[in-house]
Every structure is written in structure tokens, then in C-alpha cells.
Amino acid sequence: MSSGIGNRVKCTIFGESHGKAIGCVVDGLPAGENIDMDEMLVQMARRAPGRDKTATPRSEGDYPEILSGMLDGRTTGAPLAMMIVNHNTRSGDYEDIARTPRPGHADYTGHVRYDGFNDIRGGGHFSGRLTAPLVFAGAVCRQILRRRGVHIGGHILEIHGARDEGFDPVKVDAQLLERLAAKPFSLIDQAAEGLMREQVKTAQKNMDSVGGIVEAAAVGLPAGLGSPMFEGVENRLAALLFGIPAVKGVEFGAGFGFASMNGSTANDPFDYDKDGNVITLSNNNGGILGGITSGMPLIVRAVIKPTSSIPQPQKTIDLIDGKSAELSVRGRHDPCIVPRALPVVEAGLALGLLDLIESEKKGG
Amino acid sequence: MSSGIGNRVKCTIFGESHGKAIGCVVDGLPAGENIDMDEMLVQMARRAPGRDKTATPRSEGDYPEILSGMLDGRTTGAPLAMMIVNHNTRSGDYEDIARTPRPGHADYTGHVRYDGFNDIRGGGHFSGRLTAPLVFAGAVCRQILRRRGVHIGGHILEIHGARDEGFDPVKVDAQLLERLAAKPFSLIDQAAEGLMREQVKTAQKNMDSVGGIVEAAAVGLPAGLGSPMFEGVENRLAALLFGIPAVKGVEFGAGFGFASMNGSTANDPFDYDKDGNVITLSNNNGGILGGITSGMPLIVRAVIKPTSSIPQPQKTIDLIDGKSAELSVRGRHDPCIVPRALPVVEAGLALGLLDLIESEKKGG
């Protein structure tokens, strides 16, 4: 009902942060696709905590164990099931949470939704840790897409005001995307790294956290993918991306920037390139017109809210006493999850696009 | 596959701009619900062209004809089917479009998607006219929701830089929302109207168009609605709202504003109100935490891109000649569809929330 998505390539994610295991089942993958596990681990490492110097030192040591759906390194067409066993879960850190819900987190709403029976430890099924299976699924899809000429990548566009330059929506290409997709702290202009890390350090020093924006793109998509109204590319990708904890906004192409534009600028004029292919001279629509791909680069951005678990004392309530209370969240929490959220957004994009291509069988 | 959405309250929209009729089927509505047709027509009038002085003078004279699902003014529980017959369609205006696709519109992508067989007249199934059935469906849902204590409304937040004040996300209430929902050009502070209309007029004079942002809210929702990951409130509403032509971005609560915030500010502290209900003292999360309603007002914004059909000449291609071409779009097109898009966004919100409440049967 809740933790699955997709029409033809369907992904169901399971697990709780401090339970026995987390994982996913990806059903409907094409058969005979070779999956390079090393490349997949690169994507999982980009998301993993503690791999980057500004992230917390917790090491998950997560290894995805394939339970079914692969034989001799290739997909069999049967559901691909994967499990990551949870280790070293220090549940003691979360003792207070059951009665004093963390502001900005799903502790309270999950409590109401599940009548108090949800596994609160480490955030349970709401934990950011549940994005690991999504990165796995996305990494599988990304490899299949690449063999069909579709390349996906992204970069950190902003952390608390510090910005990288944005994608050139007309010129972004496979080479740039693949280069970005191999990095742990992906930026188009590496010069932005210093200022961004500065923002994170300042927040950490203040026992606080910061948010940001990630920007991802896909190139090589054929024109004509997607269906009108509710099965358009934007609908389907947004439904996926809002499944990533902390994402509170999604925009395509010029996005909210359209609000201050004129049609004469916003419209992307059509033309033919030198090979006779239809192109647009600008790409404010981010490769999507009427919910359908135009063949131009697909551009999407997602805003990542500041980590809600912060060490400084916060006002909350005591659900047992029924009184106001104060909470200082302990435990290992990144002051900024934006770099780690980027591969998750890319994974969502990969999963959504492969589903779309397999559903519509229009090139790819 | 494409023009339907919903888990339990499911809406399928049909029709083409210059075809015989447009309409919808809403399946899964609760039985025995009284539907006030006059109130429904108010919503349809808010969306209709020519009802407002800055919109074009075309009068649709659309009247929704109920085909099934109602008896003696009440829903029967069977699918509610509605049809609006198309009148006075001047197809001659669109002769060029089949060969010279309008920039910014779905003419080209629809052509590729449907191998040239799509009904191009008036934009066919991609026309903004197809939002009329969505407003109908939303108006039905809105009435049912109100009887369950849920109120929905919205306002024009911005047109080409001219802004109304935003909702106070903590204090927005049923009275304000119902007042806004009854107006044709909804603003919290009516003072913004002059400057907004100025923007539209200037665009019109320049044979151009302008975009903007609409903001909508729902109050009275119980806490605990929505499911984690891909069936959260945000996922489901975004999947609906991106079905509205011209929407290119959707955000909840502080939305993209989170990018420059700290966690200490972004987090909404919990407290009890004087009646012992759980509230949050701020509402940056727009009433949704972990994909689940918190009981605070739900706040959503959607950006509406400038009308793509503009009278001034634009660069495009001739699909038959295979050469560059120039196009001047004739016909009746609003220089700004933001005011008319607002009731459509509210309708999407109403449809999505009733579906959610009926799916989860958690209060409402």
C-alpha cells in the first residue's frame, strides 16, 4: 500500500532502522541484464554515512545481499530481492523518542498513524536508512538504462545559500553526468566545495543543521515517453522523489523560476540540429512538454530540508505526561544530508525512467 | 493508463478540446452524499475562461451533465460520470499546428507519442480545457470533505513578480479558505490585485504572457493520514498536481525555502493547545511529517508557467518540410492562466485528500 511504487518495474522497500534487515524487491526488471556489483557499491557508498569528511563517523558497513532474481550476474526476470542486515544498532540512543517526539521528524505522525505500534527505534521505517535499498534499486536501473543510451547524474546545487552553478539545460551531456555520478561530493564547479563545507561546519559547531538543493539530469531519452495527465513523466518522478525523506519540493526545468518569466522567454523554440533531429534552442521545460519527453535533457531539482535531528535542545511534548517538554537529540546525525541525498534522488530518477521506458516500450 | 488517478476515489478524465465532449468518471465516491450543483458551478466558473476581466472573452457556456452515479441529488456509490458537450469549436484556428508545433506546448511531444494520430485541434487531450472535468471532480470532493470538517481554499501568491502575502501556515483557517474559494480572483490582501493585473495587461500589450504561483491549503485534516515512502500525502498530491498543464513545480510548507534554513528554525516545535490537542508552534513542514498529516494546516504551492500560446511570432519547425519555420499562434488564449489555474489546484487537492481519507479511513 505504501512502500511500493511503479507500473511495470515495481519497487517495494522494507525494513526498519534497528530491525533485523532492510531491503527491497524490484519486480518487472527485464531479464538477461548484467549487473556490475562493484559499480553498484559505488552508488551505495555515495549515500552511506561516514564516507565523506563532513559526515558523521558512523560506518554502516552495509553490503547488499542478493536473495533472488539474479543468476550468474544477470537478472532472471523474476523479482530481484535484496537485503542488508542491520549491525551495531545502538537503540539506547532513542529511548526518549517514544514519549518526546523529535520536532520535524515522523515520530509523532508515525505514532498516530500506527496507533503507537510502529518501531520507533532509529526512526523505524521512516529512517533515512531506508534510502539505501532505493539507491540499490536505482543503481541496478541506471546500469540497464546506460546500455540503452540513457545517462543519469546530478550535483549539489546549494547548501544553505552556498551554490554550485546550475546545469546548462541544453548542453548537459553523458560525459558530465557520468563524471558527477562517480563522485562522493558532486559539483560541476569544484570551487563551490569550500563554501558549502563551511556552511556545514558552522551548523555543526552550532549544534544545528542545514538544508540544500540537489539537481539531477538524464540525457539520451527518446522523445515521446510519458502519457498525458496523471501518468506524465513529471507526475511519476515526483511521486517517487517525494518518497525520499526530507524532500519538500520538486521542480522541473525552470521550475519556480517560471513565475517571473514571460512566455516569449519561457517557450523553448524548436529547431533541427545538423543531423536533422528535432531540438529546442533553450530548455526551460527541462525536457518535458505536456508530461512527455521532448528528447532534450531532463532536468529536475529537489529541495532537502535541514536534518531534523539536531543536538541542541528543542521544545517538544511528552506524550505520556501530556505536557510540554524539552528534547536534546543524541546519536549520530549528519548536520547536512544534502550530499548523501543526491545519489538517492538520482536513484529515484533511474527507477522512474526505467519503469517508464519498460511500461511504454518507446525506445530508451 | 494515463488519464486516471486515485486508489479508492479514482478519477478518469476524457475528451479532446474540439471533440464531441469532455468529461470524467469518478469511481469510488461514498454513497449518499448530497451534491449541490450550484456550488459546483461556482468552482467551474472560477476556472472558466472569460469570466474575469483580464481573461479572454471566449465564453464556454459549459454545463456539466451528470450521466450516472447520482439520484435525487445524492451519490449512489456507482461511478459518477459527467460530460460537457463541446460547442463553437473553431478548428480552423489550429490548422498550422499539425506541421508547426507551438513552442512550450505538447504539440510536438504528443505527435511523437501518438505517431501523429493524436487530435491536434485545440491541443486535443492536452488542452487546458481538460481541467474543467477535474474542477468538477474536485468540487464534488470538496463538498464531501467539508461535511467531514475539512476545508480547502487558495489564493494567487504571485503573478510575474507581483505578490500577495503568503498564508500564515499556523493560523490559516476554514473561514479564510472558504472566503477565498468563493472568489474569481482570490487574494488574501486584495491590494495586490492592481499590480497583478498590471503585469497581465503589460504582457497582453506585448503579445506575450506571464506565469505565477498559486498557494492552496487544507484545514481540519486529522493527524495520521498518509503512508510512508511512496504513498505519502506529498507523493499523492504531487502526482495529481503535475497532471495540471503548466504546473512545473510543487512544494509543501517552506518548500524550496528550506534550502537556506537551519534545522533549529525549520523544525516545528510540538506543543499542546489549550484543549490538549497536539499542535506545532510553527508549520514549516506544511502539515506533513514523514508523508503523514500532523493535523496542522496543509500548505502546498504550485508554479504555473506562462501561457505557451502567445500571439507574437516564434521560431519553430515545419515537420513536413523538415525546415525551420516561424509561427504566430492565433486563437483565444489568456495572457495569464494563473487565476484560472488556482481552482484547478484546489480541485486536485480536494480529490487527493478525499481519496486519501477514503483509502485509509482514518477520520476526515
Next chain:
Amino acid sequence: MSSGIGNRVKCTIFGESHGKAIGCVVDGLPAGENIDMDEMLVQMARRAPGRDKTATPRSEGDYPEILSGMLDGRTTGAPLAMMIVNHNTRSGDYEDIARTPRPGHADYTGHVRYDGFNDIRGGGHFSGRLTAPLVFAGAVCRQILRRRGVHIGGHILEIHGARDEGFDPVKVDAQLLERLAAKPFSLIDQAAEGLMREQVKTAQKNMDSVGGIVEAAAVGLPAGLGSPMFEGVENRLAALLFGIPAVKGVEFGAGFGFASMNGSTANDPFDYDKDGNVITLSNNNGGILGGITSGMPLIVRAVIKPTSSIPQPQKTIDLIDGKSAELSVRGRHDPCIVPRALPVVEAGLALGLLDLIESEKKGG
């Protein structure tokens, strides 16, 4: 929620027997498909009451009006909406039904399901009349399938003990199926007609009704269609066929006959035909193995229960008095709907198979 089905080619049926109109929306049809309306009317006539000498003399005069999704005789790819206006509805005939539910009919269960708000007139949304839009949808799909080499047809296998011979599951071919599909009282061996009509007449004379079995087949399907477990061909077709009122059992190939067979007989030995194609020498599995087509003829049977509306007095209850009551159903009811159910079953088969082929894009 209820009256729609399909993954990629999705059909939603609306209407109530004595409401304004009945109809359907078929979403996801391939674009550019020519639809021959005359041929379609042949199928609708096979289902219509009063066209055959043993059916009741009521003439529906139903004409399907296309509302959208077709242009110049071809599908546009947008939802195909169709409406049949209801004429001459004599609601007076059904006055008693609201308080004295007809045995064997959905009057009582519909009343409970919809809290008494369902349209009871003529059976409302539960009426057999709602199969007319399904026949329309199936007739559209049948024409598309034929152009892909898939032919569908069926015959009356049994009416109250009087039997036609069954299909030869290995040899049934396109020619036989097309011949049967053009007839109003389809039989392989026309000699069975007399005895069958005798059964119907006897029942009519006794103010009673009779049931029967219809058998349908599809040939020309490629091997490899369908997915394991819950998306197999059998699952999907059964989900459709049980949507036809009066169907209480569905079986494939030898069906319930397997219960008394040995594996050595039941198993269909593989072989190559003279062109090197894989065939099976028998076809007890009805063209489906593991939920996936084998390339052999698909054979399905559905049992049709006796018309529940019979003129003779029956024991029932009075829902208002809360007492036992007696009911004599008046109005026009066929003593045997088996011949009219056959084209509906064929339509379900056509709709299900086109959906499957479009979903999986494996030949067709």
C-alpha cells in the same frame, strides 16, 4: 475502485440501468487504429436483448455514441469515451424491489454496500445492461487484435444440460472463431440448437429460467505472454470475466476435468510442427503454462447461472417490515441469458488480451 480494470489498456464502465446513460472510457489504446463501427454493432447486437427469437421482445435501440478518442475513424491515443443514452425505462416495474430484494440478485447486497443509496431501478449499476459498454470495449480490442493475427470467438457449450460439442483445443482455428463470432446463437454443431431452445422454452413456460456454459478461444497469440504468479494470463482474464454478472466459475483448458486425470494424460507433450514451431500434441492446459501463453489456442469456459429474475413467486423478505414476504418479479427478463453472455465473455477476453499484449509488448 470498482468498475475499472486493466494495466495498460484500462476500461472504466459507468452507468445505471434506468439512469441517463451507460458507457465506458477505454484508456491506453494504441493510436492510429481504425475502428469499423459496423463490425462493432454486430457484436453489440449479439448481446442486445430481443434480437433472438427466444429472448424477450424488448428492443433497446442502443447506439454507442463516441465522445472522445477517435478522429476520422481512428483512435487518437487519448481515452476513448462512449455513451449509450437510456431510453424507455419503465421504472415502475421495479417499485417493490427496494423493499423486497430479488433472490439471486444484487438488490440486497447492493443495498448494504451503499447504505441504501444505490440506484435500485432496473438493477442500477448491477444490471446486465452494463455489459453493453464491455462488449463495445471488447469489440474495439478485437479489431485491433485481429490486425495482429489474434482471433477470438466462442460458442454456447451448454444450456441446462443440452450441449454443443466442445472446441478441439488443438485444431480450433481463426476461420471457425470468426465464423462463430459473427453469429447471434453461436454453435459449432448447429444440430444442438433445437435441444437448447427447447430447454429455454420449457423454462419460459414454467415461469422459470436456465443456466449454461459458454466456451471461448483465442488463436494466434505468441508464446511468452503473461507474468508469473498474480499477473498471469489466467489471473487477469479471470479478474475480468468474474466482472460479468451471472458468471460463477471460470476454467482454462481441461479445467475441472483435471480432477479425474492422470499427469501422463494431462501433460501436453511438446513437439515441433513441420515449420519448426513449438507445439503441444494435446492442449489440456488451454494454451497457458505457468500463467504464460504457450502459443497453442487459449481455451476458457465460464458458467452462467440461470437468470435470477423469474416470474414465478419467490420467498424473500420485506426490508421495511422486517418480515418474510413473497415476490413475483415483473418486467422483461430473458429466461436464458447464455447466448447473450457469450459475446460479453468474448469481449472480456479481447480486452484482457489486448491489455496483456500492450503491457508486455511481446509480439501480438
Next chain:
Amino acid sequence: MSSGIGNRVKCTIFGESHGKAIGCVVDGLPAGENIDMDEMLVQMARRAPGRDKTATPRSEGDYPEILSGMLDGRTTGAPLAMMIVNHNTRSGDYEDIARTPRPGHADYTGHVRYDGFNDIRGGGHFSGRLTAPLVFAGAVCRQILRRRGVHIGGHILEIHGARDEGFDPVKVDAQLLERLAAKPFSLIDQAAEGLMREQVKTAQKNMDSVGGIVEAAAVGLPAGLGSPMFEGVENRLAALLFGIPAVKGVEFGAGFGFASMNGSTANDPFDYDKDGNVITLSNNNGGILGGITSGMPLIVRAVIKPTSSIPQPQKTIDLIDGKSAELSVRGRHDPCIVPRALPVVEAGLALGLLDLIESEKKGG
């Protein structure tokens, strides 16, 4: 796409017979439900091979390991994931199958469907072993249903002509069903056991196999569950039951017996019982009218075809040589899987009914 089913309580099954593990994810279960693992193991034992004297001596030693969704013996509301590790898989037994497909099995159709990349070992994802996770899921649902007053059970109605008596469709009650559901070789009249076992032994002696019919029932369902047309109880249960390998027919109530009945007998007269509840005096409709429960016992039957893997030589093809071939299936295969199929059918019934109740929230 294929191995998942359900609207609100959704079950996805993964695994391949000789892969690392099989299992399932059940998403959408109500939170706070206590699950008795011992009782669950009773159900899994009923399905397991080698537990009964006429079954083959292979011992799976399967233990379902809960990966997520349970805490302190209760469901948390998050997806319930379960895994059974595969042991002692003797893949050598299946070496020939890749080139000489077993008649009556999915070897050939799976090969075509997955372009030869499917895991053929032990039948892969098509193996009857994949019903173990379904029994697990069903056993969980069964316990939840029982607390809501719904009881499920079944018996072997027929093995190769040897029959148990059928359920009395009016009088079948919770006590009988619970008694049957606790047994390994469930019969209403134990006297039938001897003759049935005789049939199995004879088949085994002849290096052959036999089929049969299982009959299951559910009592305690409220009236009014199910939706018309394609979301009726019959549609949804059939879609589930045809997911069980070897099921080739499904019927409700009198099922195919309706073909030789008159309406006057087939119709179930309504009456009030002594407590004023609406009942029917007969129950030929098996508790379902118009796709909606009547409150009477739900009766369903499924035919199980003879085990397709038989030791005697069979005619088949050699896919590599492209010539006719002969195959003697080795390995451990039951000559009759009917007794083991019964708990699987009951599990499908439990899963389908809980999904329905949770979807519609109409009593339960």
C-alpha cells in the same frame, strides 16, 4: 508487475527454488496485530512436502525468518518482510530441463518469456515452492481475520474421482473450519481418506500423478463487502487463486453446477433468522451476490491439475537440437499435490479477504 497483488494489503513474493532464499513482503497490514508464530508454523507444515505419508520424503526444514514489520510479536504497520533460506538444493537433478522442457510445466513458456535467462533450476520462480511465502502471508492474515470474527478452512473435495462430501453451504461454521484448518489431510468425512490415498498410491506405482479439487470456506464475513464489476469478491479472489501453480479453474457456490439448474432452484430465498439477521435459506451463490458478500458462508473451489513432473518417460523437444526428444523427470516430486495445495488456497482466501476488509473498512 507480476508477483505482487492487493489493493491495501499488498503481498509481493520473491525467490527461486534453488536460489539463495524465497520470501515475501506484506505491505499495508494493520499495526498492533499479535502474530502467533507457532500457529503460523502449523499452516506452513500443512503445505510442506514430506510431512504426510503419501508425500515424498524430502524435508525442507523451512523456517520463516522475519526481517521487518514486527516488534515484540506485533505488527508495526511497516512492510512485513519474511525470508526462508534455501538449503540442500540438488540442482544436478534439473540439468536436462533447460533443453528438454517438462510437459505441463512452465519450463518452455518461462524460457520464451524471459529470453532464456530465467533460473530454470527446480522450476525457478515458477516452482510450487514459491507457495510457502503465500502460506506465510495467509497465516498472518488468518490470525487477524479470526480476531474480527472471520474463520477460514477447507478440505480435499476430490482426488482422482475419490470424493469427500462437500460443505453444507448454509451450515458450515467456524468450529468445523478451524478443525479442518489444523489438520494435514483435511476431510469432513475421514472415511474418504482411504480411497483417496489409494488413488495416490496407484498413481505413484504407475510412475504417474493425480489431480483433484479443494474446497474452502470463510464464515463470519459481514454483508456488503466487495465492489461491483471488476473489484468484486470473486474477481479479487480468483486473481489470487489463479496465482497458485496447478490451479486451472475456480468456482463459487454451485459454480459449474449452475449450468444444469433452474432459476427457481438456483436462487437463494431471503429470510430472517431468529435474531432478525438477513439470511438465505439455500446458498448456491456461495455467499456472494453481485460481487458483494451476503453474510452467508463464502464457498470457493479450485481444481488442482495432476503434478506435471512424473517419473515415466514423456515426449518433449530438445530446444538446442531442435528435434523431438524423450524426458524422464527425476527428482523428488509428489504424485499428488492436492493435500498440500489446500492450505495454499486457504492462504489466498485469507489474504484476499483481509485486503478487501482493509480496503473497504466495512466491518470484518
